Amino acid sequence: MVTNVQQHPYHLVDASPWPMFMGLSSLFLTTGFVLYMHGYNIGGTFALVGLLAVLLTLFLWWRDVVREATFEGKHTSAVQQGLKYGMILFISSEVMFFVAFFWAFFSVSLSPTVEIGCTWPPYNMPVINTWTVPFLNTLILVTSGATLTWSHHAMREGNRKDSILGLVLTIVLAAVFTGFQAMEYIHAPFTMSDGIYGSVFYMATGFHGFHVIIGTLFLTVCLYRHIKYHFTREHHLGFEFAAWYWHFVDVVWLFLFVSIYWWGNS
Structure with a gap:
């Protein structure tokens, strides 16, 4: 008989886009910072976009963790x-x-x-x-x-x-x-x-x-x-x-x- 009841106390994390978004955001942030330090003005824009993306991803990722801990009991x-x-x-x-x-x-x-x-x-x-x-x-x-x-x-x-x-x-x-x-x-x-x-x-x-x-x-x-x-x-x-x-x-x-x-x- 097939059952969906979890037989262990561990949390198997659902598929999430946030690790990929965090990696891309960090790439934008570091690349922009390096370009800016080498005198390229566009680097400042890249770094700012990367920073905002990192902060947004952190907020959304931690929101999911809070929901899993507080409301879903995982x-x-x-x-x-x-x-x-x-x-x-x-x-x-x-x-x-x-x-x-x-x-x-x-x-x-x-x-x-x-x-x-x-x-x-x-x-x-x-x-x-x-x-x-x-x-x-x-x-x-x-x-x-x-x-x-x-x-x-x-x-x-x-x-x-x-x-x-x-x-x-x-x-x-x-x-x-x-x-x-x-x-x-x-x-x-x-x-x-x-x-x-x-x-x-x-x-x-x-x-x-x-x-x-x-x-x-x-x-x-x-x-x-x-x-x-x-x-x-x-x-x-x-x-x-x-x-x-x-x-x-x-x-x-x-x-x-x-x-x-x-x-x-x-």
């Missing part, structure tokens, strides 16, 4: 476990991404060459005061981690009001952090072209800032979904992933503050 415990492994691997790859920047920083700071005066920071290089905006941003980011943890615990306890409040506070603190980071860049006494110090500083802190923006968007989507009753005490995997990502961003900033802003400026 994210069983076995599927959730697999998704957790995937998120752990993704964050692990992000850790190695930042390890490269820290490796570059310590390579040049522990053994400064004669070209930069055999000292770190380089000779005559103005630096940012550790205990001004950098220290304030550290307090803000650590506080945002605490409010997000509060929100998570409130969600697990079924306290919807506190959970939403904690999430809102986290997003506000994230926006304040980004604002202070932008202000620091505007008033910084050096630029990215000011030798190895400027290059390492802006690459490391800049990519961290980019991750903060991505994490803020992640949390904002979670806030919207929380308000729409997509999350329950037992099933809120999207929120958990956002929390993992945000705590990763917190930890990276602590390493940046201690190494680049504090130790590297002393």
Whole structure:
């Protein structure tokens, strides 16, 4: 007797156009960027079209995932476990991404060459005061981690009001952090072209800032979904992933503050 009843707990994904669209969009984005960097004006248009296509594809793809998880019940415990492994691997790859920047920083700071005066920071290089905006941003980011943890615990306890409040506070603190980071860049006494110090500083802190923006968007989507009753005490995997990502961003900033802003400026 033929039956359509699924005999396993795993989600066999339906045919989807989004992987193909993402590949084509990424090709447009990278090709346009390369053309633009080589002086071709049409490259800017290609890159913009590619960026908009990437964002649209991401929205539609994640919309399908949310629908499968929230309304179709396809994210069983076995599927959730697999998704957790995937998120752990993704964050692990992000850790190695930042390890490269820290490796570059310590390579040049522990053994400064004669070209930069055999000292770190380089000779005559103005630096940012550790205990001004950098220290304030550290307090803000650590506080945002605490409010997000509060929100998570409130969600697990079924306290919807506190959970939403904690999430809102986290997003506000994230926006304040980004604002202070932008202000620091505007008033910084050096630029990215000011030798190895400027290059390492802006690459490391800049990519961290980019991750903060991505994490803020992640949390904002979670806030919207929380308000729409997509999350329950037992099933809120999207929120958990956002929390993992945000705590990763917190930890990276602590390493940046201690190494680049504090130790590297002393």
